[in-house]
Structure formats: structure tokens, C-alpha cells
Amino acid sequence: MEKKFIEIKFLIEDITCTGCAMDMENILLELSGVEAASLNYADGVFTIQYDSGEIEAETIIKKVGNLGFNTKLLPQQS
Numbered sequence: 001m002e003k004k005f006i007e008i009k010f011l012i013e014d015i016t017c018t019g020c021a022m023d024m025e026n027i028l029l030e031l032s033g034v035e036a037a038s039l040n041y042a043d044g045v046f047t048i049q050y051d052s053g054e055i056e057a058e059t060i061i062k063k064v065g066n067l068g069f070n071t072k073l074l075p076q077q078s
Contacts, residue, residue, distance in 0.1 A: 003051045005035060009074040012044045031055060
């Protein structure tokens with residue numbers, strides 16, 4: 001089965017430190033299907049690349065919420 005990678009971006013509204021950001025990146029990278037996770041701490045934008053055949057965006061966002069952070073999905077850019 002061919003992998004189809006999708007990129008989503010969302011705003012994390014209440015991130016308070018770079019350590020938290022690094023922890024979140026590592027936790028998300030442990031999810032099956034997540035290929036890349038990167039948080040731009042300066043603007044609070046989290047970029048995730050994932051295999052849509054293995055995991056859904058809603059699952060990723062729910063995981064972030066379970067870690068105690070509020071998120072807002074940003075519109076897709078072309």
C-alpha cells in the first residue's frame with residue numbers, strides 16, 4: 001500500500017516553554033503514521049506530516065489535547 005503523506009498545521013495557544021514543545025514533538029513522533037513533528041515555538045505553530053493511511057488528523061489533534069494544550073487547526077495553504 002502506497003503511503004500518502006499529508007501535512008497539517010495547527011496553533012497551540014498555551015505552550016509555555018521549549019521543553020514542553022520538545023516533549024510534545026517526541027510524544028507525537030511515537031504515534032504510528034506520524035513521520036515528522038515540528039513546533040515553531042516563536043509563533044506557536046505546530047507542523048505535522050503523517051501517513052493518512054495509518055492515522056487521522058483528528059487522532060493527532062486529540063492526542064495534543066490530551067496532553068493539556070488547546071489547539072486550533074489552521075487552514076490548508078496551497
